[in-house]
Amino acid sequence: MTATEETPASENFLRAYHDRTPGSMASSALATRMSDGRTSYQFLADHVTGAQHVLDLGCADGTLLAVLAGNGADGLAGIDLSEGELALARKRPELRDADLRLGRAQRLPFADDSFDAVVSHMALMLMSDVERVIAETARVLKPGGRFAVAVGAGPAPGSGFDLFLSLARPIFAAVPPERRVPRMGDRRTRNRAGLDELLAPAGFDAVSWQEITLELTGTPEQVWESAVPSYYDMATLDSENTNRLRQEFLAQASALFPSGRLDGGARVAVAATRLGAR
Numbered sequence: 001m002t003a004t005e006e007t008p009a010s011e012n013f014l015r016a017y018h019d020r021t022p023g024s025m026a027s028s029a030l031a032t033r034m035s036d037g038r039t040s041y042q043f044l045a046d047h048v049t050g051a052q053h054v055l056d057l058g059c060a061d062g063t064l065l066a067v068l069a070g071n072g073a074d075g076l077a078g079i080d081l082s083e084g085e086l087a088l089a090r091k092r093p094e095l096r097d098a099d100l101r102l103g104r105a106q107r108l109p110f111a112d113d114s115f116d117a118v119v120s121h122m123a124l125m126l127m128s129d130v131e132r133v134i135a136e137t138a139r140v141l142k143p144g145g146r147f148a149v150a151v152g153a154g155p156a157p158g159s160g161f162d163l164f165l166s167l168a169r170p171i172f173a174a175v176p177p178e179r180r181v182p183r184m185g186d187r188r189t190r191n192r193a194g195l196d197e198l199l200a201p202a203g204f205d206a207v208s209w210q211e212i213t214l215e216l217t218g219t220p221e222q223v224w225e226s227a228v229p230s231y232y233d234m235a236t237l238d239s240e241n242t243n244r245l246r247q248e249f250l251a252q253a254s255a256l257f258p259s260g261r262l263d264g265g266a267r268v269a270v271a272a273t274r275l276g277a278r
């Protein structure tokens with residue numbers, strides 16, 4: 001970032017949040033599975049099978065990079081805003097040779113044509129100036145290289161996460177503006193047509209698009225524990241509102257799911273494309 005560029009408020013928020021609670025987003029995501037038992041990290045990694053040199057944008061604690069290492073990739077790199085997250089990634093034995101950088105995906109510290117694939121799990125959708133992130137991705141990818149991203153597609157209708165969000169939304173909306181989560185990301189990253197619009201000018205082919213449901217069957221308390229780190233807005237609530245939301249969620253979950261077990265149910269979309277020959 002040059003002296004004249006200001007760090008967006010969203011990035012300051014993300015850095016502080018992830019430095020405070022490193023690893024929490026990944027453990028929440030790892031608690032959920034597809035019906036075939038795969039995590040969303042494994043599902044995304046399967047879109048770049050065979051790629052040796054792979055970069056993860058917003059790699060956090062290295063969960064996806066570890067899956068890629070397990071799949072046989074051996075030239076791994078990651079970039080993230082949060083040193084707290086990267087410190088966890090650096091402790092993973094399978095990432096001891098990985099090139100892990102503190103920085104912004106808008107300015108990648110890697111040479112042109114370095115990677116066979118670039119991936120990003122639940123991070124591209126949060127990034128400001130996403131056109132620049134995509135231009136940088138195209139620059140560091142080899143011609144024909146793959147780009148695969150997972151983006152949030154909301155709670156599954158009628159699920160425990162859906163209940164959580166329906167109760168939480170009005171409470172999030174009542175937070176004073178100066179304490180709210182800053183606006184982040186570009187809506188176009190969350191749908192197929194929007195991504196195609198962003199990717200085509202950088203030379204990418206049209207994306208393939210798959211939506212998956214991630215299940216979490218557990219007690220209301222387990223679904224609560226998993227949902228809380230998934231929503232940045234939870235960090236803006238004081239303890240009184242957090243407790244109120246928790247009590248409401250547990251009471252309604254018990255009433256709606258008398259068996260005592262409910263389905264977490266989150267939706268994730270995975271888009272994949274290739275860089276056309278330049």
Ligand SMILES: C[S@@+](CC[C@H](N)C(=O)[O-])C[C@H]1O[C@@H](n2cnc3c(N)ncnc32)[C@H](O)[C@@H]1O
Nearest residue numbers: 026058059060080081082104105121122123127
């Ligand atoms: C929701 S978390 C997902 C982390 C990880 N990919 C996962 O799924 O477990 C988003 C991550 O993206 C990182 N991030 C957001 N904007 C970024 C940017 N412009 N450059 C680099 N990292 C960024 C955040 O610091 C955070 O670690």
